[in-house]
Amino acid sequence: MTKRQLPPLRYAGQRRTIIMITLSQRTQKMSPSYIREILNATQQPDMISFAGGLPDESLFPKQRLQDAAAKMLADTRCFQYGETQGDPKLREWIKNHQIPDTLEVIITTGSQQALDLIARAYLNPGDTVLVETPCYLGALQVFELAEASIITLPQTISGPDIEQLEQILQQHTPKLFYSVPDFHNPSGRCWSLETRQAVAHLLNTYSTLFIEDAPYRALRYEGDHIAQVSDLTDAPTIRLGSFSKVATPGMRIGYAAGAATCIQPLILLKQAADLHSTLPIQRMMYHLLADGLLEEHLPRLVHHYREKSLVMTHMLRKTLGDRISLSDPVGGMFLWGELHGISAHALAKASLENGVAIVPGDVFYPSGHEGPEALRLNFTHASISMIEEGIKRLTHAANML
Amino acid sequence: MTKRQLPPLRYAGQRRTIIMITLSQRTQKMSPSYIREILNATQQPDMISFAGGLPDESLFPKQRLQDAAAKMLADTRCFQYGETQGDPKLREWIKNHQIPDTLEVIITTGSQQALDLIARAYLNPGDTVLVETPCYLGALQVFELAEASIITLPQTISGPDIEQLEQILQQHTPKLFYSVPDFHNPSGRCWSLETRQAVAHLLNTYSTLFIEDAPYRALRYEGDHIAQVSDLTDAPTIRLGSFSKVATPGMRIGYAAGAATCIQPLILLKQAADLHSTLPIQRMMYHLLADGLLEEHLPRLVHHYREKSLVMTHMLRKTLGDRISLSDPVGGMFLWGELHGISAHALAKASLENGVAIVPGDVFYPSGHEGPEALRLNFTHASISMIEEGIKRLTHAANML
Numbered sequence: 001m002t003k004r005q006l007p008p009l010r011y012a013g014q015r016r017t018i019i020m021i022t023l024s025q026r027t028q029k030m031s032p033s034y035i036r037e038i039l040n041a042t043q044q045p046d047m048i049s050f051a052g053g054l055p056d057e058s059l060f061p062k063q064r065l066q067d068a069a070a071k072m073l074a075d076t077r078c079f080q081y082g083e084t085q086g087d088p089k090l091r092e093w094i095k096n097h098q099i100p101d102t103l104e105v106i107i108t109t110g111s112q113q114a115l116d117l118i119a120r121a122y123l124n125p126g127d128t129v130l131v132e133t134p135c136y137l138g139a140l141q142v143f144e145l146a147e148a149s150i151i152t153l154p155q156t157i158s159g160p161d162i163e164q165l166e167q168i169l170q171q172h173t174p175k176l177f178y179s180v181p182d183f184h185n186p187s188g189r190c191w192s193l194e195t196r197q198a199v200a201h202l203l204n205t206y207s208t209l210f211i212e213d214a215p216y217r218a219l220r221y222e223g224d225h226i227a228q229v230s231d232l233t234d235a236p237t238i239r240l241g242s243f244s245k246v247a248t249p250g251m252r253i254g255y256a257a258g259a260a261t262c263i264q265p266l267i268l269l270k271q272a273a274d275l276h277s278t279l280p281i282q283r284m285m286y287h288l289l290a291d292g293l294l295e296e297h298l299p300r301l302v303h304h305y306r307e308k309s310l311v312m313t314h315m316l317r318k319t320l321g322d323r324i325s326l327s328d329p330v331g332g333m334f335l336w337g338e339l340h341g342i343s344a345h346a347l348a349k350a351s352l353e354n355g356v357a358i359v360p361g362d363v364f365y366p367s368g369h370e371g372p373e374a375l376r377l378n379f380t381h382a383s384i385s386m387i388e389e390g391i392k393r394l395t396h397a398a399n400m401l
Numbered sequence: 402m403t404k405r406q407l408p409p410l411r412y413a414g415q416r417r418t419i420i421m422i423t424l425s426q427r428t429q430k431m432s433p434s435y436i437r438e439i440l441n442a443t444q445q446p447d448m449i450s451f452a453g454g455l456p457d458e459s460l461f462p463k464q465r466l467q468d469a470a471a472k473m474l475a476d477t478r479c480f481q482y483g484e485t486q487g488d489p490k491l492r493e494w495i496k497n498h499q500i501p502d503t504l505e506v507i508i509t510t511g512s513q514q515a516l517d518l519i520a521r522a523y524l525n526p527g528d529t530v531l532v533e534t535p536c537y538l539g540a541l542q543v544f545e546l547a548e549a550s551i552i553t554l555p556q557t558i559s560g561p562d563i564e565q566l567e568q569i570l571q572q573h574t575p576k577l578f579y580s581v582p583d584f585h586n587p588s589g590r591c592w593s594l595e596t597r598q599a600v601a602h603l604l605n606t607y608s609t610l611f612i613e614d615a616p617y618r619a620l621r622y623e624g625d626h627i628a629q630v631s632d633l634t635d636a637p638t639i640r641l642g643s644f645s646k647v648a649t650p651g652m653r654i655g656y657a658a659g660a661a662t663c664i665q666p667l668i669l670l671k672q673a674a675d676l677h678s679t680l681p682i683q684r685m686m687y688h689l690l691a692d693g694l695l696e697e698h699l700p701r702l703v704h705h706y707r708e709k710s711l712v713m714t715h716m717l718r719k720t721l722g723d724r725i726s727l728s729d730p731v732g733g734m735f736l737w738g739e740l741h742g743i744s745a746h747a748l749a750k751a752s753l754e755n756g757v758a759i760v761p762g763d764v765f766y767p768s769g770h771e772g773p774e775a776l777r778l779n780f781t782h783a784s785i786s787m788i789e790e791g792i793k794r795l796t797h798a799a800n801m802l
Binding site: 021 | 673
């Protein structure tokens with residue numbers, strides 16, 4: 001992907017003199033997301049998309065949404081201005097159900113906003129941030145916007161290599177270490193308990209703020225839940241939670257939780273950023289959760305997504321054989337396939353021409369870093385019959401290369 | 402107001418070693434909003450508050466909200482991830498009803514977020530921003546967070562002094578000129594047409610991006626609407642719109658509109674900031690507007706708010722006499738009273754002790770700038786009988802000084 005530099009601003013209307021307003025340095029460096037651009041291509045009819053990270057809208061809990069909306073509307077005070085930190089009812093539910101009660105929580109417009117607030121609160125231009133590669137694209141965007149210096153650590157199958165991690169912490173003392181230990185986007189990987197314990201131990205001795213992003217944590221298809229790193233360490237941590245994958249993403253409700261001293265600066269920044277996130281939707285989310293969304297709706301989601309992941313994995317192995325290496329998906333929304341003897345970009349391009357959209361792996365690396373020949377495939381959005389048809393088209397494209 | 406410096410971060414939990422994570426420079430400079438702190442004090446029972454900028458929730462259009470929610474829920478696709486720029490239906494409505502159709506629009510989480518995105522897109526630390534004083538506090542927060550150098554221009558009764566403005570544009574060529582020409586917060590003032598034309602003319606010859614914030618524009622109680630400055634100039638402008646004052650503020654729907662080249666960078670930044678604003682609420686707002694909110698609900702609001710403004714003005718003049726100078730309120734949500742022989746801070750403190758909250762005027766000046774002895778009084782939130790009681794308490798406090 002070549003980064004598109006934004007030109008200086010030229011006013012498009014009628015004018016007597018050409019007036020140019022230059023963008024800030026950080027904005028001049030930004031580029032549109034490759035994935036958003038692919039998503040535009042997927043608007044074409046008959047296109048099958050494995051490119052986005054979208055949940056299956058046919059599984060949205062329609063009746064629950066109706067019920068939650070009715071309860072929300074019964075108290076229209078939630079349409080008034082509210083607290084920057086978020087709806088007290090929703091915060092209380094999160095404190096009672098998802099985080100240790102010693103922690104403070106701020107509700108954000110998706111966990112993406114939490115990431116952005118963290119970067120603004122803690123990073124000066126040039127500060128060092130450590131990420132595993134491949135890395136969630138939205139995090140790379142935020143850290144590049146903050147003009148951070150990004151250091152990468154290649155993922156192993158069970159999380160970061162502890163020796164390498166210690167070396168980096170020693171040599172660079174990064175300001176932040178950002179990671180997605182549960183069902184990583186894009187790799188789908190899940191840190192083992194041993195890795196989590198070792199990382200937790202390391203964090204205790206280095207001055208690095210650990211950001212544990214866990215949007216997919218509830219979408220586990222095999223095995224038992226593993227403790228969060230932030231529960232295993234005494235070091236300063238901020239954990240990010242999201243309801244986009246277990247409720248609906250359009251509602252844009254996420255949160256950041258950590259010690260009060262870690263969260264307080266985010267509240268101050270959010271006040272300037274947007275005063276607060278929309279309250280009626282926070283209240284709707286509260287009612288969804290209080291009425292048993294996770295107990296009753298989540299198992300249904302897990303059942304369907306697990307089935308889709310198995311179908312996609314099975315078909316890919318059958319049709320591409322040893323031209324692709326897939327790790328077994330134990331959770332989340334993505335398969336990560338390492339290609340053997342195939343160019344990921346050539347395959348993505350040929351697939352698009354065959355009516356199926358996929359994302360080449362190097363998109364998930366910071367600019368200037370070379371990525372492997374790999375693919376990210378989303379298995380949650382398409383129906384099973386579309387998955388079958390899409391993998392046929394993908395295989396056809398691969399066979400033509 | 403003394404600014405409270407945030408201490409370096411200390412992790413509050415149990416730990417073996419004390420680990421400190423320092424905040425970014427911009428965050429170290431931030432201070433909590435004085436008004437938010439006053440709002441906390443107003444949570445006490447029997448406190449009458451003229452301090453916030455809250456609409457009257459007894460006037461929220463409950464049936465319309467119910468109807469809009471029902472229409473929104475009938476198409477649950479709006480619960481899926483959506484476009485960063487905003488819901489296409491709402492954008493189309495805005496383009497058809499509120500802005501020239503050559504302009505581009507981005508939906509934001511209140512117009513506060515639009516301001517924040519503009520500052521991030523256009524300002525490097527040290528860049529110069531021109532504001533009229535007094536100034537909307539949320540704008541000052543955003544510009545201080547962007548580490549801008551803030552230049553002030555004192556308001557006259559009909560807008561900025563044109564000679565002074567030209568001098569500043571010539572000498573400093575500020576990157577942005579931020580203003581609220583319609584029923585200013587906190588001063589309530591409204592620029593005359595002549596002033597607007599003169600400012601529009603000046604903008605044509607200086608490389609300054611004009612930000613026209615118009616959240617109160619629809620709340621006009623006297624006279625005819627006056628053209629927006631951004632409609633009178635060929636210079637680059639971004640106008641901000643908000644539905645917080647005409648629908649409900651908790652929904653947090655605002656927008657920025659301008660030439661496509663001005664808006665495109667905001668879209669890119671918003672993608673990193675929060676992907677997009679909550680979609681179901683954008684859709685609800687679309688239905689509210691499409692179903693005639695402005696035609697039918699707005700006149701009712703204007704009627705009630707006008708009555709409240711008259712009651713408050715009348716009572717203040719009657720009880721404080723020549724100790725206060727009030728401009729006649731022709732729109733918006735605030736009265737601005739210049740005090741004669743009374744300290745605004747002493748009066749605010751004594752009033753709070755008497756059970757009524759008001760905001761002293763110097764809060765609306767950048768730190769380091771001295772403000773006048775003045776008060777901002779909100780007349781939209783309290784009922785008429787509470788306004789009467791509140792002004793009695795305020796007068797009692799003034800008489801005790």
